[in-house]
Amino acid sequence: MAPFAPSPYRPGMGLDPPYLGDRDIQIERFRTFLAEPGVPRNLLVTGLRGVGKTVLLRHYSDEAESSNWLVISREFSDADAQPDVFARTLLTDLTRLARRLSMSARIKSAAAAVAQSVLESLGSLSVSYGEIKVAVSAGRQATAKLNRLDDDLRDVMMQVGDLCLRSEHPGFILRYDEFQVVRERRGWMTLSALLSSVAAVQQAEIPIMLILCGLPPMRENLARSKSYSERMFFTEELGNLRPPEDRAALIDPAARLNRRYEDEVVELAMQETMGYPFFIQLYGDILWRGSSGTTITRADLQRLRPDILDVLDRGFFEARFVRASTEERRILRFIAVDGESTTVDQLQRRSGRQNNQLQPHLSALVQKGLIYRASRGHVAFTAPMFGAFLRRRPE
Numbered sequence: 060m061a062p063f064a065p066s067p068y069r070p071g072m073g074l075d076p077p078y079l080g081d082r083d084i085q086i087e088r089f090r091t092f093l094a095e096p097g098v099p100r101n102l103l104v105t106g107l108r109g110v111g112k113t114v115l116l117r118h119y120s121d122e123a124e125s126s127n128w129l130v131i132s133r134e135f136s137d138a139d140a141q142p143d144v145f146a147r148t149l150l151t152d153l154t155r156l157a158r159r160l161s162m163s164a165r166i167k168s169a170a171a172a173v174a175q176s177v178l179e180s181l182g183s184l185s186v187s188y189g190e191i192k193v194a195v196s197a198g199r200q201a202t203a204k205l206n207r208l209d210d211d212l213r214d215v216m217m218q219v220g221d222l223c224l225r226s227e228h229p230g231f232i233l234r235y236d237e238f239q240v241v242r243e244r245r246g247w248m249t250l251s252a253l254l255s256s257v258a259a260v261q262q263a264e265i266p267i268m269l270i271l272c273g274l275p276p277m278r279e280n281l282a283r284s285k286s287y288s289e290r291m292f293f294t295e296e297l298g299n300l301r302p303p304e305d306r307a308a309l310i311d312p313a314a315r316l317n318r319r320y321e322d323e324v325v326e327l328a329m330q331e332t333m334g335y336p337f338f339i340q341l342y343g344d345i346l347w348r349g350s351s352g353t354t355i356t357r358a359d360l361q362r363l364r365p366d367i368l369d370v371l372d373r374g375f376f377e378a379r380f381v382r383a384s385t386e387e388r389r390i391l392r393f394i395a396v397d398g399e400s401t402t403v404d405q406l407q408r409r410s411g412r413q414n415n416q417l418q419p420h421l422s423a424l425v426q427k428g429l430i431y432r433a434s435r436g437h438v439a440f441t442a443p444m445f446g447a448f449l450r451r452r453p454e
C-alpha cells in the first residue's frame with residue numbers, strides 16, 4: 060500500500076531506536092568515566108520499564124568497546140538470582156574475561172605464562188554455600204578447598220585486573236541488566252559479595268567498572284546488602300523523554316525518510332505518550348504503516364487511534380495486569396478511579412482498608428513494576444494511560 064520505506068520505528072524491548080532521544084548527558088558522562096580508567100567508577104542505571112535502560116546500556120557498550128575497554132554483558136533472570144547460580148555466573152563471567160584477555164596481543168607476547176596460570180586457577184575454583192559446592196567449570200570436581208564467594212570474587216577480579224593492566228585494554232566492565240531480581244538473603248551472599256569485592260579491587264587500583272541496571276527496587280536491594288552501596292555508584296535515573304527530544308524521537312526518523320507529521324499530530328502523540336519511549340515507538344510505527352501520504356495527518360491519527368489502543372490493550376497493558384493478584388487488581392482499579400495516580404488516603408477510603416492492610420499489596424505492586432510511589436503518600440501507574448485502560452477494561 061504505502062509507497063514508503065519500511066517503518067523505521069522500533070517498539071519492543073531493548074531495540075535500538077532510530078533516533079536516540081534525550082540521552083546525551085548520560086553518554087557524555089559515561090565518556091568521561093571511560094577516559095579515566097584509574098578513577099573508581101560504577102554506575103547504577105534505573106528507571107521504570109520501557110524508559111530505555113537496555114538501549115542506553117547498549118550504547119554504553121559501544122562507547123566502551125570503541126575505546127578498547129572489555130565488556131561482559133548479561134541479562135539476569137530469576138534463576139540467575141539463586142545464590143549458587145549467581146556465584147557460578149559471576150565467576151564464569153570473570154573467566155570469560157580472563158580468556159579474552161589471554162588473547163590480547165600484548166599478553167600473548169609478554170605475559171602468556173601469567174595468563175595461563177590465571178586460567179588454570181580459575182578452572183579449579185569452587186565456592187561453598189554451606190552444603191552446596193559450586194564448581195566454576197562444569198565437569199570438574201569441586202576442589203577440597205572451599206572459599207567464601209566474596210574472597211573468591213576479590214581474588215579473581217585481582218587476577219583478571221592484573222592481566223588487564225598488562226594488556227592494551229584500559230579496563231573491563233561488568234554490565235548487568237534486569238538486576239532487580241538479585242537480592243541478598245540471610246546467610247547466602249550475593250550482592251554483598253559482589254559489592255565488597257569490587258570495592259576492594261578498586262581500592263587496589265584495578266580498572267574495573269560495574270554497571271548495574273534494573274527497575275527502581277534494585278537500589279533498595281543494594282542498600283540493604285551494603286550500607287556503603289550509595290557511595291559506590293553514580294546513579295543515572297532514566298525517565299520519559301523531555302521536550303524537545305520527545306518530539307524529535309517521533310519526527311526525526313520520519314523526516315530522514317522524507318515524511319512529516321502535522322504539528323497537531325505530534326502534540327497529541329506527546330500528550331498521550333507523555334514522552335514514554337516505548338509508546339513513542341509504537342505510535343510512530345502504527346502511524347507510519349497505516350497511512351499513505353507524505354504528511355501524516357490528524358485524520359490519520361483519528362482513524363488509527365483505535366488500532367493503537369487495541370495493540371496496547373491486548374499486548375502491553377493486559378500483560379501487566381495479569382501479573383497482579385486478585386486483591387492487587389482491586390487496588391489497581393481503586394487507583395484508576397479518576398486518573399493515573401492517587402493518594403494512599405484516597406485508597407483507604409475507596410477500598411475500606413487500613414493503611415497497614417494496603418501497604419503489603421502496594422509494595423508487591425511496586426516490585427512487579429506496575430505502580431511506583433510518586434511522592435510520600437502518593438502512588439501512580441508506571442505506564443502512561445494504564446488508568447484509562449483499567450477504566451475501559453471490563454471487570
Ligand SMILES: Nc1ncnc2c1ncn2[C@@H]1O[C@H](COP(=O)(O)OP(=O)(O)O)[C@@H](O)[C@H]1O
Nearest residue numbers: 071072073076080109110111112113114336337
Ligand atoms: N532514548 C530513546 N529515544 C527513543 N526511543 C527509545 C529510547 N530509549 C529506548 N527507546 C525505545 O523504547 C523501548 C523500550 O526500550 P528499553 O531499552 O527496552 O527499555 P527498558 O530497558 O528501560 O525497559 C524500545 O522500543 C526502544 O526502541
Ligand SMILES: [Mg+2]
Nearest residue numbers: 073112113236
Ligand atoms: Mg530493559
